[in-house]
Amino acid sequence: MGINTNSHMQIAVVGLGLMGSSIVVSLLASGHQVVALAPLPGEKEIAIKHIVGLLRHADDSNLLTKGLAASVQALKVTDDYQDIAPCKFVQECVIEDKDIKKIVYQRIADHVSEDTVIASNTSAIPISELQQFVPMPSRFIGVHWAEPAYMTRFLEVTCGEQTDMVVAEHVVQLGKNWGKEPTLLKKDIRGFITNRLMYAVYREALTLAERGDTTLEDADKIFRYDVGSWITLMGIFRRLDFVGFADYIPSFASLLKQLSNRSDVPLVMERMVAENARGIHNCKGLYPYSEQEAKAWEEAFAHFNKDIYELATQYGEQRLLEAIPYDVEEDKLYDVEEDKLSKI
Amino acid sequence: MGINTNSHMQIAVVGLGLMGSSIVVSLLASGHQVVALAPLPGEKEIAIKHIVGLLRHADDSNLLTKGLAASVQALKVTDDYQDIAPCKFVQECVIEDKDIKKIVYQRIADHVSEDTVIASNTSAIPISELQQFVPMPSRFIGVHWAEPAYMTRFLEVTCGEQTDMVVAEHVVQLGKNWGKEPTLLKKDIRGFITNRLMYAVYREALTLAERGDTTLEDADKIFRYDVGSWITLMGIFRRLDFVGFADYIPSFASLLKQLSNRSDVPLVMERMVAENARGIHNCKGLYPYSEQEAKAWEEAFAHFNKDIYELATQYGEQRLLEAIPYDVEEDKLYDVEEDKLSKI
Structure with a gap:
């Protein structure tokens, strides 16, 4: 039932817009092998440029565990679904359109093994609806990132009605391995938590x-x-x-x-x-x-x-x-010397 | 109608709890002469210790325009209402109790001139109610600070029904002189803005x-x-x-x-x-x-x-x-060299 959470596992990211590219960099920064899949014609070339730019940005901030060269080596950008076959975790981040997501999930499912976890970055469509489009709904889950993915700790994990709680807990652990502070929503209420609070x-x-x-x-x-x-x-x-x-x-x-x-x-x-x-x-x-x-x-x-x-x-x-015990700096702050007092 | 907004004007702070002491330091940091009035028996000695501690903290962060010694010189801590007589702006920050505030306002009004602005730090009691306790309600206003006052930019200025808008605008200007980012609420709706949004x-x-x-x-x-x-x-x-x-x-x-x-x-x-x-x-x-x-x-x-x-x-x-025009750092970020690309 469990999923591998070690950093050597291969992860696929499907959809390489701004968010997807940024997620690719976050996963590379954590040391994963990443297959970045561009499902749209022409998206691949733009995505390569964008991802390499973001990798440099991450490198400038010392966020790449393996360094820039090894991170680039760990990345495969592709438009061929066959390349995601070895991946046990697939992060989908195509546009917020149920019909398009449905097609994408079918293609993903056609190419990965049954025990693969499929995660959606959606913040608008209920996970319970999306998980009806995959053959293994218990291994489908919401994993919602914030921009830029490699430089934020936010990660909202959301279960659909059929999501297996063991899978959810493994995904939370995976998020911690990525340096995130994941939150877990066991029931996919509309708008998840963040949106509800902001609205x-x-x-x-x-x-x-x-x-x-x-x-x-x-x-x-x-x-x-x-x-x-x-x-x-x-x-x-x-x-x-x-x-x-x-x-x-x-x-x-x-x-x-x-x-x-x-x-x-x-x-x-x-x-x-x-x-x-x-x-x-x-x-x-x-x-x-x-x-x-x-x-x-x-x-x-x-x-x-x-x-x-x-x-x-x-x-x-x-x-x-x-860091406990702290030093007594604050106490010193209030420890007033007599000569200072006498001036008042 | 106007009030003096220059930094040499003398300001009184009435009520020297945590918030009041912190406001005293903020005003000293902006270069004002400050009369700090402790209305409670025994409050004066504790307040002196506390204020001097905070002044040092502010000095460590280079927040005292005049430096520590001159700031201490500009401060008078007292328990005698007569000392606030020359002040044209009085900031009240005693506890959130209408009856106590009423007594305090009467004492203040007995000792200052008619053109003095009296400001309350309340975040709970409507300004329109409090201003009924002073002889010049048009010069009564809400000025709500955040802790620590000398190290935050928040300043919520709130008018009561009878507050003169010219006074309000001068108080906003005064707040800007203190290095704040004042907000102006022309009508004292319950909870002001901050509390309503947080609730x-x-x-x-x-x-x-x-x-x-x-x-x-x-x-x-x-x-x-x-x-x-x-x-x-x-x-x-x-x-x-x-x-x-x-x-x-x-x-x-x-x-x-x-x-x-x-x-x-x-x-x-x-x-x-x-x-x-x-x-x-x-x-x-x-x-x-x-x-x-x-x-x-x-x-x-x-x-x-x-x-x-x-x-x-x-x-x-x-x-x-x-800072406009910015440099082109971000453009450079995406300007990928060919040799990097070829590795992918």
Whole structure:
């Protein structure tokens, strides 16, 4: 029932768009042999260029366990499904279209052995629906990555109704081997967890903005400078362990009643779609952009990603608790010398 | 009507608990003369120790414009309301108790001139209610800080019904002078913005956890490693400008219907209060803590704060756009040499 989780196993990635290419690099960085399959005509050549570029980027940040040359050696880019035959884990990341995914799964299943795990990167289509398209639904699972895959720790593992829990736990272990912090969703509720939590924020913020009570700019500032100042260290709920709980009961009691419960699509989102807004990609979005500004933001994100990834590494939970006992720096902080005091 | 916003003006801080002391240091760091008033018996001595400790911490991070010695010189810690007489801006941060705040405002008003702006750090009591306790409600406003005040950019400015908008805009300018990224809420809706957005997240996450669909640990991982990987750079809505909008309409249409609309207090919060849980402060919380672990988390936060503050400085919007034109590093990234390609 189990699956191999060692780093020498061969893994296939099917679909080599931005996300797929980035996943290929993450798997190479972890030391795997990777078969990267381009199912679309012409995709292979673009993907090779893109993957090699990303590999260099990963190498610049010392993320390639084996180094650049060996990582390139461990990669096979192909458009032939026969090449995925030896793979025991196949990560699908083609577009979010059920019919296309169905065809892709059939081709995959035609070429791999029955014990192969097939994982979808979908964040929109229920795993329980997709797993009906494969001959071994118990070995089908959602494995949802964040961009750039080799420089984020996010990995959302989602079971469909028929997914074998032993397979799920092995995939979680595999994710840990890849340096991720996998989450496991045992039931594929719509939108998984991430989207549901973010849509709860969108709903409230867009409603307040529509009513003129706030602006999107201010909502962004609040998340950048308040939430941003602790979220990478502790997440939502450990934060409450820092703040304490005394004030929360009255706040829950009074605030939940006032939050938006709407289910219609907020106006500004309708408008964005009507205007064919693609944000920084076509300089039309919630914020105005010149081409230079859009480029500057894109560049900034590439750099920021590396910085926040490294910061998160520094403050990983395991590292933090291994460092116990801490030194007494903070105590020293409050140990005031008399001469300083006398100046006040 | 206006208020002085220059850094030489004298500012009073009334209430010298953790938050008040931290605000004192932020104001000193910006070069102000500060009268720090301890309204509780015995609070003054503890506050002096605490403030000097924080000043050193701020100095270690080069945050004191005037340096440590001059900052100490610019501070007067007192328990005598007469000392606040020359101050044109008074920041109140006593406990969240309307009756106590009422008494404090009366004492403040008895000692300052009519044109003084009185600001409350409250995040729980409506500004419109509090401003009824002062003789000049048009010059009363909410100014809500985050901890540690000298090392965060968050500043939530909130008007009550009677607050003069000219005063509000001056306070926003004052906040900018303090190195903050102030947000302005023109109408004091309950919970202001930050709390409403976070309670929307709590509601959805706690509901999913109660149903067994996820765990608080996994919700935390998602925020640490997905949301955390971009929030400090771009906030909630600029993020959408990066992702594009095409997929959002169907997601809004299907997901909003499924989000929790409950208004009862989630069970786990009731339990925390019943158990007198104070999180890392008494090793009882949503997570288990040994004393050493609680201490390690507290230390980690002090260090993390400094790191994320500096990272946010690096990626401030103004700095980012001033840096245009960026160099072509990213283009180089994808400019693959032929010899690398041939190895694949």
